[in-house]
Amino acid sequence: MTHACPRLRRGVVTAAAVGILVVPPTGGAASAGPAIRPGAVAAAAPSGLSPTGVRRLSPDVVRQLDQAVLRVMRQAGVPGVTVGLWTPDQGQYVKSFGVADKSTGRKMSPDLYMRIGSETKTFTVTALLHLVDRHKLGLDDPVGKYVAGVPNGDRITLRQLAGMRSGLPDYTADAGFRKALTSDPRRPFTPNQLLAHAFKHPVLFPPGRRFDYSNTNLILLGLVVQKASGRTLADYIGTHVLRPAGLDQTFFPAGARFPRPHAQGYTNRTANGEVRDAADWNPSWGWAAGAMVSNLDDLRVWARTVATGVLPDGTRLISPASQKQRLTTLPTSVPGAGYGLGIFDVRGWIGHNGSLPGYESLTVHLPPARTTLVVLLNSDIDDKGTEPSTLLGEAITKIVTPEHVFDLPARAAAR
Template sequence: MSNRAAYETVLPYVREWVSYKVWQLRVPGVQVAVGYEGEVLFDEAWGYADVEAGRRLTTTDLFRIASHSKTFTATALLQLAERGALRLDDTVGTYVPALVDGGSPIADATLRELMEMGAGVLRDGHDGDHWSLLRPFPDEQELLALVLDRGQKVPAGSAFNYSNLGYALLGLVIAAVSGKPYNEYVRESITEPLGLRNTGPDWEPARADEFVVGYTGFHAARHRRRIDHVDTRAMAAATGFHGTASDLVRYFSQHVIGQGTLLTDHSKRLAQRKAWSATDDPAGRGYGAGFIVDRIGDREVRGHSGGFPGHITQSVFDPESGLVVSVLTSAASGPASLIATAIVRLLDAAADADAPGTPIPDGVDPATFTGRFANPWGVTDVARIGARLVEVDPSAPDPLDTPTRLEVVDADTLRMTAGNRFGSIDEDVTYDRAADGTVRSIRGGGGMTSEPWSVPEEAPETAAGLR
């Protein structure tokens, strides 16, 4: 079975699993897209774009994708470098003379050091309350004031320090070199050539009705509140972008080695190689030049997360195979990374020809066994993952944390052949069917009966945790 064919076997379960997580975690809205080898294979939306208005979320509604913006900024700089308009080892002071005039040591940091988060720049300044929407995001003069106010905390080249201010400075560099405002340059050089109609560098009031409303989290309250959109002004290069999951899949597909027209493969490798580790573990999560470097299982991935008031987002891609996953959520502390990681693991499990368990026999329709079942002890999914049937707990953060492998015995019986032996391994799951073949119940773990269950329809405010 090809990777694409294997992925397509599990995408129906991805749809059901995400639907459950949206309900379980009361997320107002979630978009998910999956791409492979330059093609979008999956594009779905759950929940609401505006809970109070009862407006259902669609796959074309616009999320604020926040620090995804840094990948666009890095791409723009690499384009300019390919054209000979700048060198990555030029100093930022060459293009932002206010840093030189103000005596900032950041003036001597290179563009590469800023792109790799190694210039020692403060994360958000000594006053970062624009992130809490206590004041507007800074304009260019306010940005420079934040940087010039003790803006370098360690010497350039000495440590990894994630910095929104640093990437905002790179937006000023792009404007200085191109002779165009940052927002205009990235539209003309990145989003428009790719036909990304639903992606742009900042808030667009003219399209306000297409934007997803963001909501607060549950970390300090039991109910969510809506959060208004704002313009990020001089911070657009670090955090201003909006987009959709499917647009991001198309965009990150351009960064796969051997695909796309945005950059040469040489530039892609420069951007995607790990320059720094984010922790003391050199094999752990790190940063390249505008791209997060991470690992999911045995797969090394690139991409970026994004945190904006009321929006948490995550995109990952494999630069070698061409697999891309993008997840956008409309709440503070939204489970974007959890969902993206789980989807990659499900896809990898589907494509693993050597996975444990017995393949589904020829002539057996797996749809006669798959479904979601519940009893007072919990919820169980019987899912097709690649060539096998697997019992999954959808309430767990990782659907493949403790799977139970299932073997087809006959038309109404599965056997639990492998898994956590605190459970009921080597016992049977039996199906009770109506005359038309629909499943009325199953009897499985511990010999207990479970009945078919689906996510209930709820009022928008209840479903999204607004009441």
């Protein structure tokens, strides 16, 4: 029997759309929803773009966006999608399409909680950088200083772990792990059990030689945060990241806890390849690499915060020096994509995507244009080898920011 490979990435559709909120740049909100700071309307360039390269969200552009999202949903067989796009001078677009629950027909809506997979990495690395600012650890410390038994642990630095350049194999690629997970997706995993699956395999290359996305790196960083702080990772992230950022709808869940209302999530990453509802599967196997839960409004705030280091009230979550370290992106094997410390830069869009069984997400910010894009969907089933979140990100940005098209091939993602 073959076993589907789980992923923690960077991981019949109704045409009816619900939760519509479109704000023209010269008017107020059509209904209650995530607010944007008003700004002056910039004169459009001859191409129809603002000087910052963002297309005005006119009725025609909104229709194009609706059509693009529905086209990808049909192509990839995605049951439900929520899209949030916010610009300071060109309007905002918040819509949900399709269904959150195929069995009942319950509609997708912008208020639903979703599992965010590898977007968890941005929170874990922020906790790490917060400890750097408190002089509890250094980015160039060897991981062996905090965690025993790591291959090359005396040579691999925390910076290399966060930048995906450690050379450590990914535990999610281990056949034994995949069998254990798919045979009982509700079972809990401990961090040490996950590392044991990775450390059965030889290192891939000497530390720092190249980029290779491995979830093992983030499991180690979660343990480092706990060792240096003396607190659990969930507690440290909650106190020093979520609370200062005002993210009261974002959680590091205990076990399979999933706040309501949430979307059901559909996956074919099962032992026999059949599609199943994964909403009650235990995400502990993702832990510091991919276990967190959030929603559209919190991710809107987080996108700008993680990309700039600045909180909504104008204060800083981490120091400018640490933010500079985070955004020092080194090349990857993907043209137009760099990776910093737990964060991608894809043609100017800074942030991360996420996937684990049943769910995918994309949360990115384009700093020069002060524009944020969040995409949430309740399927992680690839379309011809490409993640539906990437298809949606590409389709949306081709319309709204044609000079900055988000395109992240699957090979750049975690498996």
